[in-house]
Amino acid sequence: MIDVKKLWTKRRNAHVTQTLKYFSLMANSGLIVSLILLIVIGSVYYAKLLQALPENFPAVFILTIVFSFWLTKSPIRTLLKEGDLVFLLPVESGMKQYFSKAISSATATGAFLTLFIFTLLWPIVQFFIHDGWKMYVTFGFFLIAAKVFNIYVSWEERRLPYKSHQTNYKIMRFIVNFVYAYLLFNEAYIFLIAIFAIMYVLKNFVFGVFKKQHGYQWEMLLAEEQSLKMKGYRFVNYFTDVPALKQTVHKRPWLNSLASFSFKKKNALSALYMKTFVRSGDYLGLYVRLILIGFLFIYLIPAGWWQLIVVFLFFQMFALQLFTLYTQYRWNVVFMIYPIKQDTRVKAFQNWLRYLLIIQGGFYGLFYGLLSGDWMIAILMPVGAILYSILRLPSMTKKHITLTS
Numbered sequence: 001m002i003d004v005k006k007l008w009t010k011r012r013n014a015h016v017t018q019t020l021k022y023f024s025l026m027a028n029s030g031l032i033v034s035l036i037l038l039i040v041i042g043s044v045y046y047a048k049l050l051q052a053l054p055e056n057f058p059a060v061f062i063l064t065i066v067f068s069f070w071l072t073k074s075p076i077r078t079l080l081k082e083g084d085l086v087f088l089l090p091v092e093s094g095m096k097q098y099f100s101k102a103i104s105s106a107t108a109t110g111a112f113l114t115l116f117i118f119t120l121l122w123p124i125v126q127f128f129i130h131d132g133w134k135m136y137v138t139f140g141f142f143l144i145a146a147k148v149f150n151i152y153v154s155w156e157e158r159r160l161p162y163k164s165h166q167t168n169y170k171i172m173r174f175i176v177n178f179v180y181a182y183l184l185f186n187e188a189y190i191f192l193i194a195i196f197a198i199m200y201v202l203k204n205f206v207f208g209v210f211k212k213q214h215g216y217q218w219e220m221l222l223a224e225e226q227s228l229k230m231k232g233y234r235f236v237n238y239f240t241d242v243p244a245l246k247q248t249v250h251k252r253p254w255l256n257s258l259a260s261f262s263f264k265k266k267n268a269l270s271a272l273y274m275k276t277f278v279r280s281g282d283y284l285g286l287y288v289r290l291i292l293i294g295f296l297f298i299y300l301i302p303a304g305w306w307q308l309i310v311v312f313l314f315f316q317m318f319a320l321q322l323f324t325l326y327t328q329y330r331w332n333v334v335f336m337i338y339p340i341k342q343d344t345r346v347k348a349f350q351n352w353l354r355y356l357l358i359i360q361g362g363f364y365g366l367f368y369g370l371l372s373g374d375w376m377i378a379i380l381m382p383v384g385a386i387l388y389s390i391l392r393l394p395s396m397t398k399k400h401i402t403l404t405s
Contacts, residue, residue, distance in 0.1 A: 002087070002088065002091055002094075004091070004094055004095055004097055004098040005097055005098070005101075007098060008079070008097075008098045008101040008102070011079040012079065012101070012105070015077075015079055022236045042297070042300075045300050045301055046123065047123065049300060050123055050124065050127045053127075057128060059124050059125070059127070059128035059129060059185075060128075060129065060182065060185045060186060061182075062124075063121060063124065063125070063129075063181065063185050064178060064181040064182045064185060065178075066117075066121070067117075067118075067143060067177070067181040068174055068177045068178040068181050069174075070114065070117060070147075071114075071143070071146050071147055071150050071173075071177040071180075071181070072150060072170060072173050072174040072177050074106070074110065074147070074150045074151045074154035075106070075224070075228055076102055076103060076106040076151065076154070076155060076158075076224075077102065077105065077106060077225065077228055078099065078102045078221055078224075078225050079102070079225065080218075080221055080222050080225045081222075082222065084218070084222070085218055085219070085222065089218060092215060092216060095216065099155070099216070103151065103152065103155055106151050107147075107148055107151050107152075110147045110148070110150075110151050111144045111147055111148065114140075114143050114144050114147045115140055115143075115144060118139065118140055118143055122136060125139065125185075129185060129187075130187065139184065139185075142184050142192070143181075143184070146177065146180055146181075146199075149199050149203065150173060150177065152203065152207075153173065153202060153203055153207040154170075154173070156207040156208065156210045156211055157169050157170065157173075157207060157210070158216075158217060158220065158221065158224075159210040159211060159213075159214035159215065159216065159217060160210060160214060160217070161214060161217060163220075169207075172202075176195065176198060176199065176202070179195060180192070180195045180199075183195060234282060268338070268340065269338075269340060269344070269345055269348035269349070270348045270351065270352050272329075273325065273326075273348065273349060273352045274352060276325055276328065277322075277325060277352075277356075280328070283322065283325060286318075286321060286322075287318065287356065287360070290314055290317060290318050290360070291360060291363050291364075293314075294310070294311065294314045294360075294363075294364055295363075295364075295367050297310050297314075298310065298311075298364065298367060298368050298371065299371065303368075303371075303372040303374055303377075304377075305377065307368060307377060307381075308377065308380060308381065308384055311361065311364050311381050311384060312384060312388065314360070314364070315357055315360065315361070315384070315385060315388045316392075318356070318357065318360060319353060319357065319388075319392075319393060319396060320396070322353060322356070323396070323397070323400040326349050326397075326400070327400075346397060349397065350389070350393055350394065350397055353389070353393065354386075354389035354390075354393065357385040357388060357389050357393075358382055358385045358386060358389070360385060361381045361382035361383075361384060361385030361386075362381075362382045362385075364381045364382075365378040365379060365380075365381035365382050366378065368381060
């Protein structure tokens with residue numbers, strides 16, 4: 001007989017151990033330093049941005065939208081594995097304690113993240129709605145209570161056998177969360193009592209009925225667990241190599257011309273790296289997001305020579321996150337038998353990454369020039385990308401190859 005309590009404890013401990021291992025690898029990455037510096041710069045200009053906003057800024061509406069989506073989104077890590085469809089399905093009646101542990105874990109995580117997000121947005125609440133530690137505690141309490149409610153009912157929602165039915169009830173929860181958040185940030189506490197009554201009815205007489213009518217949807221729970229695990233792997237993969245990450249290949253025929261293949265040994269790997277960048281995983285999306293976030297920082301930070309420091313940090317972040325692409329084929333047998341020397345492979349990777357950095361610097365320079373009219377600093381941004389790729393990139397590549405070999 002399987003002891004489900006010990007099973008959850010064993011899997012949770014293994015999950016925590018793996019998470020701490022990856023966090024230690026992330027901490028050793030130079031990307032953490034870049035992120036910390038960007039956070040410091042962003043926090044300095046956060047207050048200035050708030051002061052620049054008009055008095056009629058729709059803070060209540062924006063906070064309502066943000067927390068409506070956040071409260072409705074209630075992921076639950078069950079730590080299920082593919083073999084559970086065979087070995088745990090016969091003991092489904094005894095899995096209540098196992099899933100209760102999963103719900104408790106998701107509740108604690110959700111409450112912490114809710115408070116964290118609210119703390120990040122607290123300056124907006126202070127500036128446009130109400131100030132004082134009592135309001136912080138009050139708003140935080142009501143938001144955490146709503147998150148706990150959503151996690152519980154979303155678990156019962158997962159019992160429904162059809163995704164379309166789950167989506168319908170998720171839309172209903174979003175509407176309730178929207179009204180709840182809107183009343184909360186308008187400090188309409190009397191009307192919140194009515195919303196609490198609606199939540200009570202939903203919990204006990206709508207979602208509470210599902211467990212009497214439906215069992216666990218094992219295939220859906222397993223698919224959700226696999227999806228959440230892959231999202232975690234993709235996040236860690238921005239910092240370090242994750243062998244367990246399953247890469248998704250996209251067609252994107254309209255970008256294939258950028259990686260047209262040339263039947264020359266020296267061009268083979270450049271084409272492979274570019275095709276991988278364009279079609280595999282989330283590398284292209286990462287590149288676009290970093291450029292857009294860089295635009296945001298350039299827009300928010302006053303014009304001046306310090307913009308070059310910000311751009312340099314984004315070069316550093318992009319290069320560090322793209323090193324995982326170099327090791328993606330490390331365990332690929334076909335790739336390993338290519339009759340290409342290691343030095344040629346490294347040089348091809350560096351050249352390919354250098355082109356992307358120069359394009360990134362060109363976009364930053366063009367945006368900064370159009371925004372400020374200071375074309376001197378704008379020209380220095382792509383020039384800085386060239387210097388970075390010549391002076392800094394080789395040593396970083398050598399260090400990364402040494403650490404992952």
